[in-house]
Structures are given as structure tokens and as C-alpha cells.
Amino acid sequence: MKRALQLVLVLALGAGALWLALREVHVDEFVAALRTVRPGMFALGFASFLLLHILRAVRWGGLVDAVKDGVSFRTALSICSVGFMLINLLPFRLGEFTRPYLLLDREDVPFGSGMATVLVERVLDVVALGVIFVGVLAFADVPAYTVDIGEGAAQFDLVRAARTGILGVLIPVGIAIVLLLILGDRGVALVERLRDRMPALLRLPLTLGARFLSTFLVALRSLGSVRRAVPVVFWTGALWFLNVLSIYCTVRAFPFGDVVDFWGAATILVVICLALIAPAPPGFAGVFEFACTVALAIFAIGPSQAAAFAVLLHGSQFVLVTVIGVYFVAVDKISMRALMDTLGQLREQGGAEAT
Numbered sequence: 632m633k634r635a636l637q638l639v640l641v642l643a644l645g646a647g648a649l650w651l652a653l654r655e656v657h658v659d660e661f662v663a664a665l666r667t668v669r670p671g672m673f674a675l676g677f678a679s680f681l682l683l684h685i686l687r688a689v690r691w692g693g694l695v696d697a698v699k700d701g702v703s704f705r706t707a708l709s710i711c712s713v714g715f716m717l718i719n720l721l722p723f724r725l726g727e728f729t730r731p732y733l734l735l736d737r738e739d740v741p742f743g744s745g746m747a748t749v750l751v752e753r754v755l756d757v758v759a760l761g762v763i764f765v766g767v768l769a770f771a772d773v774p775a776y777t778v779d780i781g782e783g784a785a786q787f788d789l790v791r792a793a794r795t796g797i798l799g800v801l802i803p804v805g806i807a808i809v810l811l812l813i814l815g816d817r818g819v820a821l822v823e824r825l826r827d828r829m830p831a832l833l834r835l836p837l838t839l840g841a842r843f844l845s846t847f848l849v850a851l852r853s854l855g856s857v858r859r860a861v862p863v864v865f866w867t868g869a870l871w872f873l874n875v876l877s878i879y880c881t882v883r884a885f886p887f888g889d890v891v892d893f894w895g896a897a898t899i900l901v902v903i904c905l906a907l908i909a910p911a912p913p914g915f916a917g918v919f920e921f922a923c924t925v926a927l928a929i930f931a932i933g934p935s936q937a938a939a940f941a942v943l944l945h946g947s948q949f950v951l952v953t954v955i956g957v958y959f960v961a962v963d964k965i966s967m968r969a970l971m972d973t974l975g976q977l978r979e980q981g982g983a984e985a986t
Contacts, residue, residue: 641722641912649917652924653938660935668943669884676880677947683873684952687711690866691730694748697859699740709959710734716956717974719949722913725974732973733965747849754847755863759871764901765805771894773929811844819844875900881944882927887936895930902926919945 685708692707710733717726731745811818819841826837879896882888891899906922907915923941924934932940960967 637910638722641910644910645912645915645917647917648921652917652920652934652941655934656938657935660933661939664885664887664936664939665943667886672880672884673943673947676877676884676944677951679873679877679880680948681951683870683877684712684715684955686866686870686873687715690863690870691748691752693859693863693866694751695734695740698744698748699738702734702738702740706737709963710737712952712955712959713965715952716960717970719914719952721974722911725977728974728977729970732970732977750846750849755867756871758847759867760901760904761805763871763875763897765802767894767898767901771898772892773895773898808844812847815848819848877948878944881947882940884943885936885940887932888940890930890932898929899923899926902929914949915945
């Protein structure tokens with residue numbers, strides 16, 4: 632009953648987000664925008680996302696090497712492809728359990744060790760997204776949004792003020808996090824001691840900060856050595872660059888996308904990623920499209936054109952990941968029934984532990 636209620640809620644969230652994304656869309660303008668797509672630029676964006684998908688497997692293979700040597704790239708690509716397909720198709724991010732399960736089934740790697748590789752991957756992605764977010768704040772050419780203040784009608788740029796304020800907080804916080812990471816366990820202990828001396832209102836963020844530091848340290852240590860860490864960090868940077876490049880090429884495939892530069896594409900990516908943090912329906916349907924319309928509105932791109940971009944970007948990525956995943960399910964003769972039963976059991980166990 633609880634799972635059914637959760638499913639209804641995420642479906643309602645997706646439906647509501649889709650309605651918000653499409654409520655001001657005019658079908659004729661939407662179709663006209665799709666007809667203006669430049670095939671060459673779209674193909675570059677599609678190829679960038681395909682390469683990104685391959686590099687995910689390369690990076691994850693490097694993480695798996697830390698727990699078991701000798702896992703081939705072919706196996707890593709197969710498991711990653713099926714895992715990301717199911718992340719797209721299933722609610723509640725059940726697909727996150729797919730890779731550890733298949734790694735256990737095919738390579739006899741303990742399930743906990745497999746989950747650790749996924750955790751490390753997620754930590755690296757959060758850090759990479761944070762770096763991109765800082766870059767967006769510093770370099771993105773976002774149109775000014777001014778308001779008149781006072782009798783003299785002095786203009787105040789809200790976008791510039793927001794940039795300055797957020798960077799003024801993020802840069803010192805980032806420096807502090809780096810210093811605490813250098814201290815290692817002593818840094819975590821320092822944050823915990825500071826938390827215990829703070830008022831109740833400030834204890835939660837410090838608790839979350841201590842947990843993040845601890846998780847990040849575990850992630851670094853799980854790599855085993857600098858020799859393993861360097862390529863994993865490099866591939867993380869490369870695949871996030873390709874993520875931005877894919878969006879850049881796709882939006883520039885439309886004539887209205889000429890106003891979006893590389894850091895503008897990074898802005899779109901950040902908005903999409905932030906939106907997808909929330910629980911989403913299968914395929915992130917609705918939530919992805921709404922995030923695209925919000926992001927493109929920053930550049931004064933209308934809802935019909937934004938919807939065309941969202942459908943092209945989301946649809947092409949969804950089809951690519953699904954087709955590759957289905958291919959490996961068929962070729963490697965993966966039992967979807969057994970896999971789905973296992974994923975359901977893992978979710979039940981997780982729910983029981985949470986309560």
C-alpha cells in the first residue's frame with residue numbers, strides 16, 4: 632500500500648510538471664521549431680551523449696578494479712547499459728541496484744562492494760556538478776534582470792547580485808571543505824565537535840556536512856591509490872564535459888539556440904540535474920521537460936521552442952540508453968524476471984531498514 636501511494640505521488644508530480652511545461656505551448660510553434668533542427672549539430676550532440684555513455688562504463692570499470700581486478704570493459708559496458716536503462720524505466724531509482732546485482736551475479740563481487748562503487752560514482756558526480764555550478768555563476772552569459780529602486784529609479788541587477796552573493800558563500804565554503812578533506816578524519820571530527828557546540832538550528836547542516844565529508848573520504852579511500860584515482864577523476868571530468876557538449880550541440884541545432892553559449896548549456900545542465908534530484912516518475916517524464924523550459928526561459932526562449940528542445944534532447948537520450956540496454960539484455964541473456972524480483976526485494980529491505 633505504501634509503495635502504491637508513493638508511485639501515485641511521483642506520477643502526479645510528473646504529470647503536474649509536464650502540465651507546467653506544456654501549458655503555454657502552441658502546437659504549430661512547437662512543430663515549426665522541430666522542423667528547423669539542423670541535422671549536423673543534432674548529430675554532434677547525439678554522438679557526444681553516446682560517447683558519454685561509453686565513458687560511464689570506462690569510469691565505472693576503474694572503480695570496479697578497486698574491488699576486483701580483471702573485469703573486462705565489455706562486462707562493465709553491458710552492466711552499465713542495463714543499469715542506466717532501468718534507472719530510466721523504473722520509479723524510485725530502483726535501477727541503482729542493478730549494477731551491484733549484476734556484478735555479483737556475473738563476477739561474484741559482493742553486493743556491498745558493488746554498491747560502494749555506485750556510491751563513489753555518485754560522490755564524484757556531485758563534486759563535478761558543484762564545480763560546473765561555480766563555473767556557471769562565474770562565466771555564464773545570463774541576461775540581466777534589473778529592477779528600479781528608489782525615487783531616482785536606480786537600476787538594480789538581480790542576476791548580478793545573486794551571482795555575487797552565491798559565489799561569496801560557495802568559494803569560502805569550498806576552500807573550507809578542501810582543507811577539511813586534507814585533514815581527513817580529523818576534519819570530520821572537527822565538524823562534529825563544532826556541531827555539538829552550535830544551537831539546534833545549525834546542527835542539521837553541520838551534521839549533513841560531516842556525513843558528506845565522511846562519505847567523500849570513504850570514496851577516495853576505496854580507490855586504493857593515486858594511480859587508480861587519477862584516471863577515475865579524469866574520466867569524471869571528461870564525461871561531464873561531454874554532458875555539457877551534448878546539450879550545447881542540441882540547443883544550437885535550433886536557430887533560437889544561437890543565444891546559448893557553452894556556459895549557457897552548462898546552466899541548462901545544472902537546472903536539469905537539480906530538478907532530477909527530486910523523486911521522479913519513470914523516465915523522469917515531465918520533470919525533465921519542465922526543467923528544460925525553466926532553463927531556457929533564462930535566455931528568453933519561449934515555451935513552445937523550449938518544449939521542442941526538451942522533447943528532442945530527452946527523447947534522443949532516452950531512446951539511446953534504452954536501445955543499448957535492451958541490446959545487452961538480449962545478447963547476454965539477462966533474465967529480467969529474476970532481476971526485477973531481486974530489485975523489488977532490495978527495495979523492501981531498504982524500506983524495512985528505514986523504518
